[in-house]
Amino acid sequence: xxxVNFSQHDHYRNAVFPSPFHAxxxxxxxxxxxSRWSDYLSVPAYWCADMEYFAGRNxxxxxDITPMVKHLVTGPDALPYLNRLMTRDVSKIKPGRVGYSVWxxxxxxxxxxxxxxxxxEGVYRICxxxxxxxxxxxxxxxxxxxxxxxxxxxxxxxxxxxxxCAILKDMGLQGIEDLTPFGLxxxxxxxxxxxxxxxxxxxxxGYELWIGPDHAERLWDRLxxxxxxxxxxxxxxxxxxxxxxxAGFILAGVDFLPAMEAVRPSHTRSPFELGLGWLVxxxxxxxxxxxxxxxxxxxxxxxxxxxxxIDGNKxxxxxxxxxxxxxxxxTVTSAMWSPSAKASIALASLEAPHGKSDSxxxxxxxxxxxx
Amino acid sequence: xxxxxxxxxxxAGHNGLTNGAYLAxxxxxxxxxxxxxxxxxxxxxxxxxxxxxxxSNCSYVCSLLRPEVYRSLNLAKxxxxxxxxxGSATIAQNGDYIGSYVDPDVARREVARHSHRDADATVxxxxxxxxxxxxxxxxxxxxxxxxxxxKPRDLLEMMYMGKEAMKLGEDLIYDTMRFYTxxxxxxxxxxxxxxxxxASHSGSGIIGSALGVMSPxxxxxxxxxxxxxVDGSMGAxxxxxxxxxxxxxxxxxxxxxxxxxxxxxxGVKQIIVKNGRAKGVVLENGDExxxxxxxxxxxxPRTFLECMDPKDLDxxxxxxxxxxxxxxxxGKLNIALDGLPRFTALPEGSELxxxxxxxxxxTERLERAYDDWKNGIWxxxxxxxxxxxxxxxxxxxxxxKHFMSVFVQYVPPKVHxxxxxxxxxxxxxxxxxxxxxxxxxxxxxxxxxxxxxxPRELEDEVGLTAGNIFQGELTMDQLLFNRPLPGFAQYRxxxxxxYMCGSSTSPGGGVMAAPGANAAREILxxxxxxxxxxxxxxxx
Ligand SMILES: Cc1cc2nc3c(=O)[nH]c(=O)nc-3n(C[C@H](O)[C@H](O)[C@H](O)COP(=O)(O)OP(=O)(O)OC[C@H]3O[C@@H](n4cnc5c(N)ncnc54)[C@H](O)[C@@H]3O)c2cc1C
Numbered sequence: 001x002x003x004v005n006f007s008q009h010d011h012y013r014n015a016v017f018p019s020p021f022h023a024x025x026x027x028x029x030x031x032x033x034x035s036r037w038s039d040y041l042s043v044p045a046y047w048c049a050d051m052e053y054f055a056g057r058n059x060x061x062x063x064d065i066t067p068m069v070k071h072l073v074t075g076p077d078a079l080p081y082l083n084r085l086m087t088r089d090v091s092k093i094k095p096g097r098v099g100y101s102v103w104x105x106x107x108x109x110x111x112x113x114x115x116x117x118x119x120x121e122g123v124y125r126i127c128x129x130x131x132x133x134x135x136x137x138x139x140x141x142x143x144x145x146x147x148x149x150x151x152x153x154x155x156x157x158x159x160x161x162x163x164x165c166a167i168l169k170d171m172g173l174q175g176i177e178d179l180t181p182f183g184l185x186x187x188x189x190x191x192x193x194x195x196x197x198x199x200x201x202x203x204x205x206g207y208e209l210w211i212g213p214d215h216a217e218r219l220w221d222r223l224x225x226x227x228x229x230x231x232x233x234x235x236x237x238x239x240x241x242x243x244x245x246x247a248g249f250i251l252a253g254v255d256f257l258p259a260m261e262a263v264r265p266s267h268t269r270s271p272f273e274l275g276l277g278w279l280v281x282x283x284x285x286x287x288x289x290x291x292x293x294x295x296x297x298x299x300x301x302x303x304x305x306x307x308x309x310i311d312g313n314k315x316x317x318x319x320x321x322x323x324x325x326x327x328x329x330x331t332v333t334s335a336m337w338s339p340s341a342k343a344s345i346a347l348a349s350l351e352a353p354h355g356k357s358d359s360x361x362x363x364x365x366x367x368x369x370x371x
Numbered sequence: 372x373x374x375x376x377x378x379x380x381x382x383a384g385h386n387g388l389t390n391g392a393y394l395a396x397x398x399x400x401x402x403x404x405x406x407x408x409x410x411x412x413x414x415x416x417x418x419x420x421x422x423x424x425x426x427s428n429c430s431y432v433c434s435l436l437r438p439e440v441y442r443s444l445n446l447a448k449x450x451x452x453x454x455x456x457x458g459s460a461t462i463a464q465n466g467d468y469i470g471s472y473v474d475p476d477v478a479r480r481e482v483a484r485h486s487h488r489d490a491d492a493t494v495x496x497x498x499x500x501x502x503x504x505x506x507x508x509x510x511x512x513x514x515x516x517x518x519x520x521x522k523p524r525d526l527l528e529m530m531y532m533g534k535e536a537m538k539l540g541e542d543l544i545y546d547t548m549r550f551y552t553x554x555x556x557x558x559x560x561x562x563x564x565x566x567x568x569x570a571s572h573s574g575s576g577i578i579g580s581a582l583g584v585m586s587p588x589x590x591x592x593x594x595x596x597x598x599x600x601v602d603g604s605m606g607a608x609x610x611x612x613x614x615x616x617x618x619x620x621x622x623x624x625x626x627x628x629x630x631x632x633x634x635x636x637x638g639v640k641q642i643i644v645k646n647g648r649a650k651g652v653v654l655e656n657g658d659e660x661x662x663x664x665x666x667x668x669x670x671x672p673r674t675f676l677e678c679m680d681p682k683d684l685d686x687x688x689x690x691x692x693x694x695x696x697x698x699x700x701x702g703k704l705n706i707a708l709d710g711l712p713r714f715t716a717l718p719e720g721s722e723l724x725x726x727x728x729x730x731x732x733x734t735e736r737l738e739r740a741y742d743d744w745k746n747g748i749w750x751x752x753x754x755x756x757x758x759x760x761x762x763x764x765x766x767x768x769x770x771x772k773h774f775m776s777v778f779v780q781y782v783p784p785k786v787h788x789x790x791x792x793x794x795x796x797x798x799x800x801x802x803x804x805x806x807x808x809x810x811x812x813x814x815x816x817x818x819x820x821x822x823x824x825x826p827r828e829l830e831d832e833v834g835l836t837a838g839n840i841f842q843g844e845l846t847m848d849q850l851l852f853n854r855p856l857p858g859f860a861q862y863r864x865x866x867x868x869x870y871m872c873g874s875s876t877s878p879g880g881g882v883m884a885a886p887g888a889n890a891a892r893e894i895l896x897x898x899x900x901x902x903x904x905x906x907x908x909x910x911x
Contacts, residue, residue, distance in 0.1 A: 011480050133487050263498055
């Protein structure tokens, strides 16, 4: 079953489509508010964002990640192709493993970040925030690969929090406790294949479940049934946002502007400028942006992504950052009050040389990072 | 009526009105002289069919109008409102169509329906167009520098332009150079694979231009159509409530409130020059008016070849005026409809019908339409930009009835080198109507009244030389410091006290009001009067 069919002439009648989990989301959605995530309806909060956040940190929170853009990369040259596309060495991601990665344009500016799932020998799934088919296809020149976007063919749930493993075990996923971080494995689920990866966006113990859309509701039911006594809760995007900032993960379109969309080139970032230098592997041969990144590595970056620990108890959303002597230093890109750390924390993009070492800075006003 | 003024503006087009309003705002006694019985020029709403029916006779949609002018002339106070409209549709012969929807996700899925890749490529395409637009927009309310001059103001302005260009960064500078010289068809090939997707973007590259989609220079024409905005939404277009004439009317409201006077019904026959200085004007009806400042809103050739004594001008200058590229290529049908036409390709009630509709499926087909123009005949398979403003603006027609504005490329200024005959004008109208009927059966039966305009009618009524809608081709050789002519881009004429403020001057045609405003700034500067013209707002 395909949830969204591009070829339908009347697709325009609905700006947004129900996810395969919609019927269940609707039952849980006490606030009756819906938001949009790409082609799908999403839930900002089911009953209380803060409570849902605590479900994620303290027990188990379930978040629908179906709208995430997904591509399948196959063919004899899948690996060399991906190594050309990605900044990191994809050969290190063995079958059954998942790796976080970024990809850049020739100027070494980040187009998007995402996860690479090595589903089986030579078969990869790439998950990202932004639509990528044009860029991915542009890069196939000279490679024998096959790329399809299968966003709408896969339903997915993030199951995050300390009781997630126990719940999945109770649901009947034998041996799930042996899955190591960034591992993926397959289970039979009522006669269909269920893929489970130990991945997530919360920095906690957590899994992501991938299944055909037709089995989505059954998966949800079995999961919530199994989690009944272990604090399972449906979790909305507001809670997830808190969890991911706390974990220090960046979000495309929020903490950086994808290079394809940035009208102002100065608003793009390189992997180094996002604190992702560890994902750039110069020892693997040619890849997009290599030359520019090499140069940047030698000459230094223009920006640094920093994690701020802010005095007081106010979240610092949309603030400017200044030095103690009132010089402009940068902008806050994501901010929150962290219930776990009991601290006001933020991610900020600072102009070099600020942010290279620990230092005291001041915050003022508000300034959204614009496209 | 006194005959002596501080300034006389010839032509009450929207640029003349803008110019006059700023001069009057600075305390000058200004007279506006318009040959027609009505003001507005190509920015006009007329009631030709019946009292309750308004047509936007020439220009029909608004985006370029500088918001700085809108605000500083307080046009809202004089009744102006620009209402954005949704989307557009390009309808193919095979019965399919591609829509451009207001909602970004719907818009993306619609492109994906035709090409998955092109849906993504649109992001990159929009980004690159926006980048170029942001670059140009900052120069719209600035007087172009003279690159050969060593005056401090020119050197400073050149430096400013250079600095802004450097800010773009290396790659963008390369792109910019290419943009100004490429054809729209080549440009689109760099982004898209689907013919219908390309066709849907290509029309803006040739509207008003005597060039084909495959002619170098048409990429810029597209930019010219994309650099405006409605309330900050760049590239968006809207209707002026009550038709485009509402813009001119609001400007005149402001002009009059600052004490400006208007005489209509008789055109300027000649600009009076004494001792190398402009001194006033003589009208066709013999009336004379005097002023030390005379500003022309007319096209470059009309001003200098028709309204001046050649003996008052330098022959070299006159030669350049004669060579100014101003070729007509457009026509228009304004149609009163008894009801809403039904385009078979579009779903019933589709929001797309509220926006621009085009009947084209490939850039090749558009190039063929241009071939006809080169052969001296109107396109037999024309490109049309068609709108039904009454779906959005209820003031245009009685309820249930509709006004349809049909802009047509290509229509030559002469047919096989000979003047248009009335019969040919009629035939041209039938060509267009037949084409619409093919896509909307029953359309003909809805027609209550049609106004058909070829370059002949446009020249006769508005004074647009050869019917060129932009008062001169928008190509690199005639833009910026080359517009209208090298050495004359700063709104001053070759005779002291004489100025130009029409679309023939920089930054060019369209209902933008920038030429009128820029010229006013120069005049006030020369007279050492307080400047009333606002600076351009920079996009952050
Ligand atoms: C059919 C058509 C469709 C268009 N569509 C659009 C559109 O949708 N959107 C857009 O932004 N632009 C559009 N344009 C372009 C735009 O309308 C023009 O570029 C703009 O209106 C020109 O304004 P102007 O003030 O410079 O000159 P004009 O409007 O040409 O004004 C010149 C004035 O001078 C008067 N005049 C001429 N000779 C004499 C004389 N001897 N004495 C006294 N007065 C004289 C004329 O009657 C006229 O009022 C269109 C133009 C046409 C013709």
